[in-house]
Amino acid sequence: MRFALIDGVKVEASKGAKGFCQSCGAEMIAKCGDFKINHWAHKRKYQCDTWWETETEWHRKWKGNYPIEWQEVIQFDSDTNEKHIADIQTKKGLVIEFQHSRLNPEERRKREGFYKNMVWVVDGTRLKRDFPRFFKEWKSNGISEVRRTDKSGIFEVWFPEFCFPEAWLKSSVPVIFDFLGDGTLEDPESMRNSLYCLFPQIGKYASVAEFSRKAFLNATTNGNWTLRVQKFLNHLIEQNKIRVQKERLELERHYALNRYEFNQRLLGRKYTGGKRRL
Numbered sequence: 584m585r586f587a588l589i590d591g592v593k594v595e596a597s598k599g600a601k602g603f604c605q606s607c608g609a610e611m612i613a614k615c616g617d618f619k620i621n622h623w624a625h626k627r628k629y630q631c632d633t634w635w636e637t638e639t640e641w642h643r644k645w646k647g648n649y650p651i652e653w654q655e656v657i658q659f660d661s662d663t664n665e666k667h668i669a670d671i672q673t674k675k676g677l678v679i680e681f682q683h684s685r686l687n688p689e690e691r692r693k694r695e696g697f698y699k700n701m702v703w704v705v706d707g708t709r710l711k712r713d714f715p716r717f718f719k720e721w722k723s724n725g726i727s728e729v730r731r732t733d734k735s736g737i738f739e740v741w742f743p744e745f746c747f748p749e750a751w752l753k754s755s756v757p758v759i760f761d762f763l764g765d766g767t768l769e770d771p772e773s774m775r776n777s778l779y780c781l782f783p784q785i786g787k788y789a790s791v792a793e794f795s796r797k798a799f800l801n802a803t804t805n806g807n808w809t810l811r812v813q814k815f816l817n818h819l820i821e822q823n824k825i826r827v828q829k830e831r832l833e834l835e836r837h838y839a840l841n842r843y844e845f846n847q848r849l850l851g852r853k854y855t856g857g858k859r860r861l
């Protein structure tokens with residue numbers, strides 16, 4: 584962890600320091616070496632939060648964008664007595680989790696159920712092929728069928744499984760893919776500076792928004808994020824209703840036409856495409 588408590592204050596690890604775990608209260612010792620980033624570890628080698636993952640530079644950079652009070656915040660569910668440490672919890676209660684390691688869908692669902700008002704930020708460079716695959720699909724409009732919409736920066740993606748890692752496709756909260764990584768991947772069009780947000784799927788295709796890091800940091804810091812996401816999801820629900828209605832009408836028309844043809848055949852007449860022969 585980045586922080587432990589010394590005299591009740593959140594403090595970063597420094598050589599030789601001792602503190603206490605914010606979550607379980609156990610003794611923590613500072614680990615400051617050459618290989619791993621400075622962090623706190625429980626003195627008795629156990630991890631009180633099984634959801635906690637070993638932090639990378641990537642985690643630290645992201646967390647560092649927010650005030651210290653918002654970093655590593657204990658979340659407690661009094662119904663189940665469950666306790667976890669959120670990477671970020673904003674003043675408005677939004678939880679932001681930065682996920683580098685693979686997470687299976689079952690685990691992902693559990694965490695979404697626990698945090699509820701949350702957004703994932705996923706390290707999109709964990710596997711070497713993730714970004715090249717995304718890049719190819721996004722630019723070539725290949726099998727995933729990425730289409731622009733009339734809203735700037737919003738895309739519809741008919742087969743998101745060809746763009747994004749499968750474990751994140753059925754998420755019930757927005758998932759943001761960060762493809763920047765450590766800067767070693769080729770990026771001819773500096774696409775990796777943007778973030779790509781996959782929204783919970785409503786209807787037949789997935790919706791993806793492309794925005795800048797700054798826009799994301801602003802929206803999550805000033806508290807507008809949750810409302811804007813809700814508004815956008817409502818818009819998608821409305822649009823989907825209209826689409827379903829249209830499809831139903833078309834289907835009904837199609838059946839009506841077929842019925843007409845069928846009746847005409849019964850009467851021994853040939854269907855002439857709706858035009859009466861005189």
Ligand SMILES: [Zn+2]
Pocket residue numbers: 604605606607608609625630631632
């Ligand atoms: Zn602990």
